[in-house]
Amino acid sequence: PGHVQLLPPQNVTLLSRDFAMLLTWAPGEGSPPDVTYTVRYESQDRLDKWMKVPHCKNIPRTFCNLTCDLSNFYVKVRARVKAVWGRFHSPWVKSQFKDYYSDVELAPPVLNLKVKEDFIHVSASFPLPTCVENLTWKYDLNLWEAGSEDKKKYEGHFRKDTVTINTTALRGNYCFSARALYESIDLKHSEFSQPVCVLLNHKG
Secondary structure, three states, X not given: OOOOOXXXXXXXXXXXXXXXXXXXXXXXXXXXXXXXXXXXXXXXXXXXOOEEOHHHOOEOOOEEEOHHHOOOOOOOEEEEEEEEEOOEXXXXXXXXXXXXXXXXXXXXOEEXXXXXXXXXXXXXXXXOOHHHOOOOEEEEEEEEEOOOOOOEEEEEEEOOOOEEEEOOOOOEEEEEEEEEEEEOOOXXXXXXXXXXXXEEOOOO
16 A cells, blocks of 8 residues: 556657647556656767756646757757656656757748838748747748739748838739748748738729
8 A cells, every 4th residue: 555656658759849849748547637747858969968957847737848958959859758746756758869950840930011102011920939040940922812823922031031022013902921941951841821911002
């Protein structure tokens, strides 16, 4: 009696989503409702040195955002997690190795349109963790008349660039959509953002 076996977390996975590197897991079988988790990580250039992740110590949730804890975005890392309940803790469970540089998954940027008399200024904001803002993010922008399949493409703009479009010849409802771009070992892009449409040179 009094012996509690705390089963380790399951499905421990290191993955990337929306520009972030996350460790995710599921509770071990029969875990008590108030169980918490602690995460550490190691990088391939310093194996067996498990680094603490202060904001993922004794947490109730089943994920940990590691992006801004990584000391190097180009070196593969793996993480491990254990369950903690009172003075009991489960064995550690390790994830596979991944690196941010080649494994990052992108999210679509958010478009901001400023309509002036003969021009429209389009900029894109990226929902990035602050620590990765200085990597080379770019975006592609599409412009088309609502209902038309014919898209004008503005490609490979840097994240902070504004695209200025002369609208004097455009009449009617025009739509804009963008995707984030990132060049690592190969070229990656996000899905295109939801279209944002504006009425241009509308008389009346």
